[in-house]
Amino acid sequence: MLTVKAYAATSATEPLAPTTIERRDLGPHDVLIDIRYSGICHSDIHTARSEWGPTTYPIVVGHEIAGVVREVGPEVSKFSVGDRVGVGCMVDSCRECDNCRKGLEQYCLNGNIGTYGAVDRDGRPTQGGYAQAIVVTEDFVLRIPDGIELDAAAPLLCAGITTYSPLRHWNAGPGTRVAVIGMGGLGHMAVKLAHAMGAEVTVLSQSLKKREDGLRLGADHYHATSDEETFTKLAGSFDLIINTVSAKIDLDAYLRLLAVDGTLVNVGAPEDPLSVHAFSLIPARRSFAGSMIGGIAETQEMLDFCAERGIGAEIEVIPAEKINDAYERVLASDVRYRFVIDASTF
Numbered sequence: 315m316l317t318v319k320a321y322a323a324t325s326a327t328e329p330l331a332p333t334t335i336e337r338r339d340l341g342p343h344d345v346l347i348d349i350r351y352s353g354i355c356h357s358d359i360h361t362a363r364s365e366w367g368p369t370t371y372p373i374v375v376g377h378e379i380a381g382v383v384r385e386v387g388p389e390v391s392k393f394s395v396g397d398r399v400g401v402g403c404m405v406d407s408c409r410e411c412d413n414c415r416k417g418l419e420q421y422c423l424n425g426n427i428g429t430y431g432a433v434d435r436d437g438r439p440t441q442g443g444y445a446q447a448i449v450v451t452e453d454f455v456l457r458i459p460d461g462i463e464l465d466a467a468a469p470l471l472c473a474g475i476t477t478y479s480p481l482r483h484w485n486a487g488p489g490t491r492v493a494v495i496g497m498g499g500l501g502h503m504a505v506k507l508a509h510a511m512g513a514e515v516t517v518l519s520q521s522l523k524k525r526e527d528g529l530r531l532g533a534d535h536y537h538a539t540s541d542e543e544t545f546t547k548l549a550g551s552f553d554l555i556i557n558t559v560s561a562k563i564d565l566d567a568y569l570r571l572l573a574v575d576g577t578l579v580n581v582g583a584p585e586d587p588l589s590v591h592a593f594s595l596i597p598a599r600r601s602f603a604g605s606m607i608g609g610i611a612e613t614q615e616m617l618d619f620c621a622e623r624g625i626g627a628e629i630e631v632i633p634a635e636k637i638n639d640a641y642e643r644v645l646a647s648d649v650r651y652r653f654v655i656d657a658s659t660f
């Protein structure tokens with residue numbers, strides 16, 4: 315066992331605090347990764363605070379991991395010592411079900427193994443990326459191409475793939491009109507990626523405060539949703555809407571912004587149920603959908619796509635002692651646009 319420094323939540327209400335955790339000995343197909351950077355995702359906060367159901371404490375969260383391979387197991391074939399690598403929201407899956415065979419490990423019928431808060435194959439709880447190192451089976455390790463800095467790459471492992479996958483699935487590209495609800499960690503990545511795919515991109519944000527950023531990151535249009543006129547002006551004008559907001563919104567109002575056959579995809583996950591009026595869908599054959607991260611092959615495709623186009627996340631690097639402050643700032647939407655922890659400070 316390898317003992318590494320980490321930051322853990324010990325209850326739903328205590329601040330995260332320094333601790334040490336054990337990583338398993340390297341199995342034949344395992345990769346030991348020295349973590350360099352770890353992104354802070356809103357899911358980390360939900361989990362640390364037991365907001366998505368009871369969490370087993372202590373827990374080390376973090377599933378936007380970027381680092382360098384320190385050691386590999388004897389049968390590892392895909393990675394060598396010194397490789398730049400990443401780990402996202404999953405560290406394993408059954409690999410045998412229909413979905414896993416299709417490369418949709420995130421929808422594993424037997425449940426993918428989450429990077430934190432899950433039970434690993436050896437029966438031990440998984441602990442995530444707010445740590446100095448992690449051991450992961452090679453099939454769930456991603457290669458980070460040289461074209462992206464490791465700190466800016468970390469958030470791609472969750473925020474990046476969470477938005478890339480639905481954009482690809484619903485064919486965002488030249489000639490398609492994509493709207494992004496929310497200009498946060500997920501939203502800013504959706505803007506960059508949709509723009510890079512060639513779509514016409516509109517941001518729908520509460521206010522115009524981040525308008526300049528939105529336009530700089532690739533949006534063609536930017537509208538405030540606090541302005542009632544936005545909803546009349548833009549009625550029926552989008553092929554795809556990506557909702558990145560994890561709070562309750564008036565879905566009916568947004569669905570009416572879709573053109574015929576348009577789809578609104580939820581990637582944000584609010585605690586409470588959302589309601590939809592059937593007549594927001596029926597008169598224009600609209601769809602309301604959800605999407606969760608992406609498969610391993612698709613995540614690699616996303617990293618390669620980003621590297622070729624020089625796309626990384628907009629980040630603010632912080633030392634570990636600032637994690638609790640960062641959580642408060644995420645909740646106050648006071649981040650442009652992703653906090654990334656410098657793992658040398660754990």
Ligand SMILES: [Zn+2]
Pocket residue numbers: 355356357358377403472473
């Ligand atoms: Zn996440």
Ligand SMILES: [Zn+2]
Pocket residue numbers: 407408409410411412413414415419421422423424425
């Ligand atoms: Zn499976």
